[in-house]
Amino acid sequence: MKTRGRPRAFDPDEALDRAIEVFWEHGYEGASLADLTTAMGINRPSMYAAYGNKEELFRRAVTRYAEHDMAYAREALAEPTAYRVIESFLRANADALTRTDRPAGCLSIQGGLAGGSDNGEVAQFLATSRLGGERALAERLARAVEEGDLPAGTDAAALARYVMTVSEGNAVHAAAGVDRASLHATVDFALRAVPS
Amino acid sequence: MKTRGRPRAFDPDEALDRAIEVFWEHGYEGASLADLTTAMGINRPSMYAAYGNKEELFRRAVTRYAEHDMAYAREALAEPTAYRVIESFLRANADALTRTDRPAGCLSIQGGLAGGSDNGEVAQFLATSRLGGERALAERLARAVEEGDLPAGTDAAALARYVMTVSEGNAVHAAAGVDRASLHATVDFALRAVPS
DNA sequence: TTATTTTTGTATCGCTCGGTATGCAATCAC
DNA sequence: GTGATTGCATACCGAGCGATACAAAAATAA
Numbered sequence: 001m002k003t004r005g006r007p008r009a010f011d012p013d014e015a016l017d018r019a020i021e022v023f024w025e026h027g028y029e030g031a032s033l034a035d036l037t038t039a040m041g042i043n044r045p046s047m048y049a050a051y052g053n054k055e056e057l058f059r060r061a062v063t064r065y066a067e068h069d070m071a072y073a074r075e076a077l078a079e080p081t082a083y084r085v086i087e088s089f090l091r092a093n094a095d096a097l098t099r100t101d102r103p104a105g106c107l108s109i110q111g112g113l114a115g116g117s118d119n120g121e122v123a124q125f126l127a128t129s130r131l132g133g134e135r136a137l138a139e140r141l142a143r144a145v146e147e148g149d150l151p152a153g154t155d156a157a158a159l160a161r162y163v164m165t166v167s168e169g170n171a172v173h174a175a176a177g178v179d180r181a182s183l184h185a186t187v188d189f190a191l192r193a194v195p196s
Numbered sequence: 197m198k199t200r201g202r203p204r205a206f207d208p209d210e211a212l213d214r215a216i217e218v219f220w221e222h223g224y225e226g227a228s229l230a231d232l233t234t235a236m237g238i239n240r241p242s243m244y245a246a247y248g249n250k251e252e253l254f255r256r257a258v259t260r261y262a263e264h265d266m267a268y269a270r271e272a273l274a275e276p277t278a279y280r281v282i283e284s285f286l287r288a289n290a291d292a293l294t295r296t297d298r299p300a301g302c303l304s305i306q307g308g309l310a311g312g313s314d315n316g317e318v319a320q321f322l323a324t325s326r327l328g329g330e331r332a333l334a335e336r337l338a339r340a341v342e343e344g345d346l347p348a349g350t351d352a353a354a355l356a357r358y359v360m361t362v363s364e365g366n367a368v369h370a371a372a373g374v375d376r377a378s379l380h381a382t383v384d385f386a387l388r389a390v391p392s
Numbered sequence: 393t394t395a396t397t398t399t400t401g402t403a404t405c406g407c408t409c410g411g412t413a414t415g416c417a418a419t420c421a422c
Numbered sequence: 423g424t425g426a427t428t429g430c431a432t433a434c435c436g437a438g439c440g441a442t443a444c445a446a447a448a449a450t451a452a
Binding site: 024114166 | 220221222223225226228301305306307308309310311312313319323326327351354355357358360361362363364365366367368369371372373374378381382384385386387388389
């Protein structure tokens with residue numbers, strides 16, 4: 001019942017990867033359907049049939065981006081100490097922001113900070129997505145406080161927010177063309193603030 | 197020769213302030229001429245006569261924003277020590293990002309990070325504008341190194357970039373609705389990294 | 393084969409966008 | 423007053439937007 005009809009001539013995940021890059025470079029509003037479908041190598045009706053509409057395509061793109069392009073964030077949480085969690089995250093982040101085979105910066109920030117023509121729904125979706133990462137980091141750091149890995153009384157949520165702030169600031173810099181070494185120099189400073 | 201003809205019925209600077217808020221909230225692309233002229237209280241032809249076109253209006257808005265809404269940045273540079281320069285800047289920045297009488301966040305970031313339909317000219321203009329602030333701070337910090345106020349060998353440019361990174365990250369958080377106290381908590385952490 | 397189902401390509405929809413042409417209103421020079 | 427000059431208001435332009443209608447194409451089911 002699923003194999004009937006003309007078979008799809010493209011790989012939805014691969015097409016999604018192309019869409020990710022377009023959204024990444026131009027933002028949600030700046031990415032037109034013409035840009036998107038051209039990059040994806042499909043026609044408009046195929047896109048609508050496969051993903052629904054532009055906003056849904058974007059949400060799927062962001063989801064896939066979070067799972068694949070930001071896998072380093074989840075991996076960093078597995079580091080044994082709070083300091084190494086933070087360092088691993090910020091280093092991998094600085095590298096990811098300056099990959100030569102991908103647009104500079106971070107989709108979840110470049111996608112759209114301000115509420116565009118819609119009532120900020122896209123921006124809010126992205127903000128919620130980012131906040132999810134921050135909460136995960138906060139939980140990991142709270143565990144570190146419990147374990148005595150971080151000084152007692154350390155505000156894990158605030159420290160997590162600080163780390164994410166540095167990461168987002170680096171994303172802004174990367175989008176502006178700042179190079180990898182400079183981002184790592186920023187990380188060098190940022191790490192000095194981590195309690196030991 | 198200037199007082200001939202029908203007098204202008206609006207104050208260009210005040211109208212510009214209204215335009216600033218629209219760009220601030222919706223970004224360059226998300227702000228339509230209908231939004232802008234409505235907020236400015238003028239008709240389309242009046243806008244074109246007074247400012248040229250949408251992009252020119254935006255550039256003037258950003259310029260005025262930098263001069264007025266970010267005056268605290270220049271004032272911070274006048275503080276006597278490097279640490280107080282940085283603290284003053286980050287504190288005032290956190291307050292400015294969460295003013296209740298203005299949109300949350302920072303125009304020069306919300307205006308547009310990604311290159312939209314144009315070839316990223318607006319994003320580049322904003323990036324250059326931000327970089328100007330970073331350079332001014334770097335020069336102030338370099339002076340502090342010379343004066344022995346910062347440890348010899350301190351990389352003033354890197355420290356300035358770090359401070360701006362925190363400020364930009366806070367702007368991203370503020371745009372997402374994070375409150376003032378949380379931004380200051382981030383500043384608390386950030387200041388620990390400043391060499392003394 | 394024939395009927396059914398799904399995708400594809402083309403051509404187009406209604407709408408909103410940034411930008412303007414045109415005529416009227418308001419002021420100054422004389 | 424009268425004419426020149428400038429800003430204001432309406433109505434409109436071509437272009438590009440996101441989204442679709444429609445029919446040909448390609449597969450399975452019978």
